Amino acid sequence: MNSKTYQTVLLGALFHDIGKFIQRGDFGGLNITGKHPEVSATFIKSWAQFLAPWADLPLLENLVARHHESSSFPETLRAQNAPPEMREFCLLVSRADNYSSAERDTETGSGNYKTKPLTTVFSRLKLRSETQAKPKYYQPEVFSPKNLFPGDEAKLNPAATGKLAQDLGKALQEVSKAKWPSFQVLYTHLIAVLEDHCWCLPASTQEEMPDVSLYDHLRTTAAIAAALYQYHAARNDFSEKNIINDTEQKFLLVTGDLSGIQRYIFDIASIGVGGVAKRLRARSFYLSAMLAGLAHKIVADLDLPQVNIITISGGNFYILLPNTKNAHDYIKKLRIAVNQEFLTSFGGELALNLAAVPFSGQEFRHYNLVQRQAREKLLLSKLNPLSDMLQDEAAWRENAFILEKMKTTNQGYCKSCGKLPATKKIDDSIICTLCDQDLRLGKELPEAKMVVFYSQKPEHPNSFSLPGGLWGLLASKIPPVSEKAIVAYLFGDGEQKGIPSIPVRKVYWSNFVPQKDGQPLDFDAIAGCSKGKKMLGVLKADVDNVGALFSLGLGDRGSISRVATLSRLLEAFFSGWVNRLLTDKFPNIYLVYSGGDDLLAVGPWNEAAELISQIRTDFVRFSGQNPDVTLSAGIAVVKPAYPIAHGVSAADESLDKAKSKTPKTIGDGKDQIAFLGETVKWDQLPKLLEEGRALAEWAEKGQVSARFVHHLLLYARMFDHYLQNQKIEGLRYIPLLHYDLHRNVKKAEDTLPIHKWAQSLADISGNSIRHLALIARYALLARRSSNAR
Missing domain, CATH: 1.10.520 (Peroxidase; domain 1)
Structure with missing residues (x-):
């Protein structure tokens, strides 16, 4: 595989539609006349000196200028008319572009491209309502959780769009002035810059309801192009005939999650050892870090860009791979290796589930159904966790049932979890290695600004091990250049100053912990903040019918870019906005986890009710007031000394009640809250x-x-x-x-x-x-x- 050609294809796919943005405003004096592919090519020419070390410039200019095959574009801008030595790669990026927006050719619309806003994808979702939800729109603003709420203004303010274009120009100018340690670091930074500025603009203004963001279209096009290039490289066949073949299964969608999460997080035997509150947050973080680390390991080991992680939220991921023998073999080996580690180090309490579904280019038209198929296959694999460890094709592996590392020493078992051999003395108790790690992470998390993932153990005393040979490090600043570093997750709205030495992504992980004098509050102190009796409210909430929203709610518009937009927005609300709510208004609430489409929090019993009432009000605004997009919640009121596992179980039961129809329920169940033994509709709660x-x-x-x-x-x-x-x-x-x-x-x-x-x-x-x-x-x-x- 030619690395420079590969890098050129990745850049071409990522910037193929940048001209659509540049045409909207003043972009450093660039010529913005002509069709958007021409403007994209002008942008590449202006960046020629900077890009020369990373890309084949003539090829890159042709990739962005000739990424269409349609007769609606002049012959000079069509992929099939590119110079013969570049034609196959232009067709490859063109196909990636088409697959990303697979259903777009079935819609026609009109409008001024400079003033037509991005419609929220939630306005398209439809399950039960007879009529389509009233469209809501985003305005041009840099990405932040506070800007997630669409409004009624159906036209963009050209001045605001122009300012956003100027901001993007300045950000890219800073990129072009810097010396980058590697292509991976540069490419990851470009993705972050595009997300910040292109998330709120439509990928196409010719649709009646332009609800796919330019950013999500660019990133999914790049992901598809990467997988497509590797597929053809593995076959050493870049012939035009095979590149434009839409029926061959060239792609592999991999999905993964962990089994045993609830039991691992909440099954803490002793309250006194280290404090349950600190430990819960540490365990929740550790599981999120496990899954994120494994997702990034997969794309790094297979030489794919981070955009090939299509979604990672709510405890699962979806990754787009080439459908090659190498990819299949790698996924199988990874699952066996990680589960072997789970079996020996965690006593089989956790298990990694992976499922892979091959599919063709034409199936991108209904990518949401491909994703559902992968999810169903994953659910089947969850019925037999660790099966690879315990049996082979012929019989049971009898020795696998004996876990030597689980045998206790003369120090007995851990006084905290009661499961693993005790190895370290803390105060008057002896605990295991994992519980000791919980205590350390619980102390470091409140002050951490980021988590860095490494492929090998870094030279830092506070690093922690992760499955799959990975290591993590909670840090307050970007560490120095290291070939071992895979990616750093910068928490929340933390500002990245200067040029990063390693790949950096901004993420919104729910990491809020109530504190006093710089120390996290325990559950007894949190209960003491209650009005009246010192009780805790254990709150669970999730989006109703979320699976149906993805598989059915989009109708026949379930493209990969639209699914990616929907997933990213949901993750931003639950991880970003909810975390900000606690920081600003509910400082006594302990957020165990919040992401994807659900959350779990523990707080003063009365504040838990006020919090979820506020979250639901904000969720209605966030989802464009679509009546088919609803939220349900349950609150269990318990004593602070009550075992947290039982409290969460009680909250689960309340959530189930909220999703059920009762004699008092008006209409169907769901879109309700169960609290203090009653199930009520949201508008009745205040x-x-x-x-x-x-x-x-x-x-x-x-x-x-x-x-x-x-x-x-x-x-x-x-x-x-x-x-x-x-x-x-x-x-x-x-x-x-x-x-x-x-x-x-x-x-x-x-x-x-x-x-x-x-x-x-x-x-x-x-x-x-x-x-x-x-x-x-x-x-x-x-x-x-x-x-x-």
Whole structure:
């Protein structure tokens, strides 16, 4: 494989449509007349001196100028008319471009390319609604979680677009002035620059609903071109006939995840050893680092750019590979090697699941279905985790069932996890190597600015081992040049100053931990921030029907670029925006994980309810107010000393209730929250919480007694009996409540609101009586018992 030609193809695919952006504004005095391929070629010429060490310049100019085969473009701009020595590579990039936007030829639209905005992809999603959601649009702004929320403005402000173009020009100018240590570092930095500036502009303005970002189109085109080049290089066949063959299975979609995550994170035997709160965050981070590290190892070992990781979020990844024997063999060997490590070092508690699906170029038209096929194959493999370790084609491997490393020494088993042999003394307890690593990571995480992944152990005392021969390092600044470094993940909105010495990606990992005086709070301290009783709220939430949204919600528009756009935005909301919410407004909430399409948090019980109410409000704005894109949540209220595994299990049960239809549910289930034994629709929650706070305040002031509040729970059960069985005796609560009110709450000017609220409970169609139990339980928890009679 010719490395310089390969690098040229990667650059050509990444910049083939850069002319679409440059045409929108002043871009350093470049000539922006002509069709966008011509403008892209002009840009490459302006960068000639800088690009010369990395690319074949004549080829690169032709790749960006001739990336179309359609007769709608002049013959001089068609791939099939490129010089003979370059034609096959122009056709390769052209095919990659077509595959990325596979369905685009079925739509025609119109509009001023300078003012037509990017429509949010959420406006396209459709599952149950009879009509399409009203389109919402993004404005030209540098990428940040705060800019994820589309609005109603259907035209771009040319001045704002021009400024963004200028910002991109300045960023690229800085790139061209620098000396780069390697092509990989340069290419990764270019990807980051394009994401920051091209995420909010449409890849095509000729569609009726342009909902694919230019960035996602460029990165997926580059990924496809890389896989396509390697496929043909492996066969030593770059003939035009074979390059344009759309039916041959040239591609391999690999998906992977881990089994045993929940058990590994939450099964901590001893609360006293190191503190559960620190340990949970460390374990959650470690699992995320495992998966990210393995994904980057795959593309690095196979000499693919990082754009070939199509998505990595929510505990799984999808990677585009060439469908070659080398790729198949590598994936099989990796799975065996990592699972052998999991078996010996983790006692088989974790397992790596990998599945691969070959497919052809024409199947990119329905890439979402290819991804679903890969996911289904992965789910089947999860039914037999570690099967490669325990059996071969003929029989069981009997020796594999005996784990020598799991045998205890005279120090016994770890006092924290209770599973692995104890090796290190911490205070008065002896713990295992992995739990010791948890403690160290838990201390380092709050101050870390990034995590760096290495292919070999770095010369740093605080590095930590990862499966697959990888190593990680939590750091506050970019480490020096190292051939061992694969990539550095820069957390959040951290600023990258100067030219990086290793590949750097900006990621939004949920890493917020409540602190006091620079030290993470434990669960008892977090519970102490509650209103009223010191209780924890264990919160779980996820997007409803997310699988169907990807496989069915896009209709026949499930291209790889559109799926990539949707996945990236969901990850940015849950990892980026939710983390920012906690930083700005909810500093007492402990975020165990948040990414992909779900989250788990632990906080003061009342703040957990307020947080998820805010998240849901923001999610509605984020998803363009599409009624088919909904969120469900469950909160379990537990004591701070309650085993966290049981608390999470209770939150899971609440989430299941939120996704179910109940006698009180209006319409279908889902799009709800289950809290304090009640399942309610989101729009009802703020009013119910307000009533709960008011009832607690009346109790604190002594205007109502605790007995009266407990009687309300009885009346709630009576109403439920009426609602579920339609038996009139359930309505006896009305006269009983009337009697209770007049006997125990004196009528005076300051108690009029109490009488008015209590009388409203006689309305059997009202939300207050339907969810009276939530209101009463909230009040009993929120009141300060020392002041209430």
